[in-house]
Amino acid sequence: MRIELEKRPERSVLMAWASPVIAVMATVVTGGLIFAAIGKPPLQALWIFFLEPFSSLWSIEELVVKATPLILIGVGLSVAYRANVWNIGAEGQFTMGALMGGIVPVFFTSWQSPLALTAMLVLGILGGMLWASIPAFLKIRTGANEILVSLMLVYVAQLLLDWLVRGPWRDPKGYNFPKTVNFEDWQAMPIFGGGRLNLGIVLALVAAVALAVLMRRTMKGFEVRVLGEAPRAGRFAGFSSDRMTLFVFLLSGGLAGLAGIVEVASTVGQLQPNISPGYGFTAIIVAFLGRLDPIGVVVAALMLAVSYLGGEAAQVALGISDKAARVFQGVLLFWVLACDTLILYRLRIVRSAPAAEGV
Amino acid sequence: MDQSALLAVLLTIVTASTPLLLAALGELVTERAGVLNLGVEGMMVMGAVAGFAAALTTGSPHLGILAAAAAGALLAVPFGVLTLNLVANQVATGLALTLLGLGLSGLIGERFVGQPGVRLQKLQIPGLTDIPFVGPLLFGQDILVYLSIVLAVVVSWVVFRSRTGLILRAVGDNHASAHALGYSVIRVRWAAVLFGGALSGLGGGYLSLAYTPQWIENMTAGRGWIALALVVFSSWLPSRLVIGAYLFGAVTILGFFVQGLGVGVPAQLLSSLPYIVTIAALVVISTRRGRARADTPACLGQPFVPDR
Numbered sequence: 001m002r003i004e005l006e007k008r009p010e011r012s013v014l015m016a017w018a019s020p021v022i023a024v025m026a027t028v029v030t031g032g033l034i035f036a037a038i039g040k041p042p043l044q045a046l047w048i049f050f051l052e053p054f055s056s057l058w059s060i061e062e063l064v065v066k067a068t069p070l071i072l073i074g075v076g077l078s079v080a081y082r083a084n085v086w087n088i089g090a091e092g093q094f095t096m097g098a099l100m101g102g103i104v105p106v107f108f109t110s111w112q113s114p115l116a117l118t119a120m121l122v123l124g125i126l127g128g129m130l131w132a133s134i135p136a137f138l139k140i141r142t143g144a145n146e147i148l149v150s151l152m153l154v155y156v157a158q159l160l161l162d163w164l165v166r167g168p169w170r171d172p173k174g175y176n177f178p179k180t181v182n183f184e185d186w187q188a189m190p191i192f193g194g195g196r197l198n199l200g201i202v203l204a205l206v207a208a209v210a211l212a213v214l215m216r217r218t219m220k221g222f223e224v225r226v227l228g229e230a231p232r233a234g235r236f237a238g239f240s241s242d243r244m245t246l247f248v249f250l251l252s253g254g255l256a257g258l259a260g261i262v263e264v265a266s267t268v269g270q271l272q273p274n275i276s277p278g279y280g281f282t283a284i285i286v287a288f289l290g291r292l293d294p295i296g297v298v299v300a301a302l303m304l305a306v307s308y309l310g311g312e313a314a315q316v317a318l319g320i321s322d323k324a325a326r327v328f329q330g331v332l333l334f335w336v337l338a339c340d341t342l343i344l345y346r347l348r349i350v351r352s353a354p355a356a357e358g359v
Numbered sequence: 360m361d362q363s364a365l366l367a368v369l370l371t372i373v374t375a376s377t378p379l380l381l382a383a384l385g386e387l388v389t390e391r392a393g394v395l396n397l398g399v400e401g402m403m404v405m406g407a408v409a410g411f412a413a414a415l416t417t418g419s420p421h422l423g424i425l426a427a428a429a430a431g432a433l434l435a436v437p438f439g440v441l442t443l444n445l446v447a448n449q450v451a452t453g454l455a456l457t458l459l460g461l462g463l464s465g466l467i468g469e470r471f472v473g474q475p476g477v478r479l480q481k482l483q484i485p486g487l488t489d490i491p492f493v494g495p496l497l498f499g500q501d502i503l504v505y506l507s508i509v510l511a512v513v514v515s516w517v518v519f520r521s522r523t524g525l526i527l528r529a530v531g532d533n534h535a536s537a538h539a540l541g542y543s544v545i546r547v548r549w550a551a552v553l554f555g556g557a558l559s560g561l562g563g564g565y566l567s568l569a570y571t572p573q574w575i576e577n578m579t580a581g582r583g584w585i586a587l588a589l590v591v592f593s594s595w596l597p598s599r600l601v602i603g604a605y606l607f608g609a610v611t612i613l614g615f616f617v618q619g620l621g622v623g624v625p626a627q628l629l630s631s632l633p634y635i636v637t638i639a640a641l642v643v644i645s646t647r648r649g650r651a652r653a654d655t656p657a658c659l660g661q662p663f664v665p666d667r
Contacts, residue, residue: 167625
């Protein structure tokens with residue numbers, strides 16, 4: 001008995017909607033098995049992991065705070081991946097955004113003006129774009145693989161930040177801790193209510209809607225899809241894949257940079273060696289779970305935020321390692337990709353293998 | 360530089376190059392079959408934790424080596440199911456594999472953090488190893504160093520001189536024709552993916568058994584990605600892969616050696632050297648665009664669905 005794939009005559013609309021849902025359910029089941037394997041009560045652990053984050057207003061706010069960088073990065077990546085351009089270095093672009101935006105608090109500490117925050121956000125975007133332009137430029141000019149170059153630059157960006165906060169940018173009054181000065185009130189994202197909910201989520205939602213419009217209603221969006229799905233046809237239509245590579249890298253890099261400066265100007269409050277629990281990599285999962293659609297990415301980001309929050313809760317309540325969240329995220333991406341097969345193919349169970357096979 | 364210092368540098372270069380060579384050899388075979396597995400980093404790090412754990416619990420570094428290879432191959436199984444049987448996107452699935460491997464190894468390895476590991480001993484051949492300078496270099500390495508070189512020769516011979524290699528390259532260069540000739544494309548690719556996983560696991564195991572015998576989270580530190588770059592750099596030729604891996608190891612170690620001389624360079628700059636060198640190497644090799652393209656297995660990254 002074996003399973004064969006049978007190509008559907010056309011994309012299954014039902015499966016396009018159902019596959020992320022099936023993937024999430026399969027991840028929950030897998031998660032229960034992992035909990036049982038490491039000797040934790042599976043049902044209780046799943047409850048804490050996936051449902052408790054929704055149980056209070058505080059945690060829902062916190063969910064939105066965690067989802068903010070994931071949305072900002074994820075929407076940009078979804079457009080890049082649609083164009084079949086593989087920017088997997090968003091974590092580095094995030095870091096460079098935080099670093100460039102941090103120039104204002106570090107060097108212009110006393111500049112007290114609403115423009116200071118604006119300047120930080122703009123510099124953050126430019127930092128991300130600058131870092132993303134390197135793999136784009138090398139890809140266009142020399143053909144160097146953008147996957148490897150963008151990933152290598154993640155390590156370089158993190159080491160650069162590490163050097164700055166331990167060396168030239170270190171807070172002189174910081175008792176030798178590796179960190180810069182704390183950002184002042186006017187250098188921080190405006191907060192809604194008394195918690196940590198801030199303007200970042202508004203920027204993220206604006207970006208998501210803008211990109212959804214771009215992809216659905218504009219010529220540029222059409223160009224992205226054509227070059228991604230049928231590059232030859234795109235070239236005959238006069239679209240340039242080089243310009244597209246640069247465009248999606250600058251777009252996704254700029255948004256990752258914005259996410260970086262928003263994060264340090266809100267929840268972190270300073271520059272330090274660790275500013276991200278891997279948002280740039282988790283956003284890759286977000287982009288796929290969201291079906292590479294900007295609006296889908298918003299929903300997916302909220303779901304992945306649950307795994308961060310649930311991971312923290314499970315650590316406190318049951319002593320489950322915070323690494324479990326990373327495992328879930330990996331498992332989830334696997335299930336998403338597996339279930340996506342169902343959109344184009346039908347699974348058929350064949351009783352026995354009739355054909356003789358070579359080798 | 361006196362002789363003993365030079366010897367120390369050369370020996371370190373060998374230990375720094377071996378994990379890269381092992382993992383890259385595996386990926387080379389996988390890519391020759393037309394499959395791009397970006398999960399090398401994940402399989403390496405799983406090999407590292409499995410090798411460390413097995414060596415610690417059994418006390419035998421050799422069982423550690425076996426466990427490392429097995430763990431790498433095991434992690435390659437979901438990749439194979441998804442990309443080969445379910446025709447999922449290879450780039451995305453490889454990334455998923457890396458993310459899963461990094462998470463899973465962190466979870467498994469948590470209890471081993473800070474524990475002293477079991478070191479894979481270097482060979483001691485009476486007489487030969489005692490030859491000054493040349494002895495320790497040629498006859499005093501650990502078995503994985505020799506294995507990596509032997510494997511490079513074997514892979515080179517199999518890929519270019521044997522029937523198996525002909526089938527492997529046929530599947531990687533033109534899967535439709537290979538299928539029409541009656542070869543099972545999926546089976547060949549499965550074998551290549553598992554082989555790649557096992558060698559990536561070995562490369563990771565080398566890190567936690569010989570390079571630094573301990574478990575540190577994310578201890579592969581991007582070496583899986585560097586191995587992927589080395590495959591491109593080698594134009595998919597095992598002989599050039601050996602040269603590439605050793606050049607790479609040399610550049611990395613020389614950076615640290617320069618620091619040891621007391622040159623005032625930030626440690627972070629030296630740590631970023633391997634990544635910058637990788638980018639530079641990719642640029643250099645890609646600039647000769649026509650040649651690089653001709654060497655690439657023609658079906659690399661393309662899914663195959665048999666039409667029966």
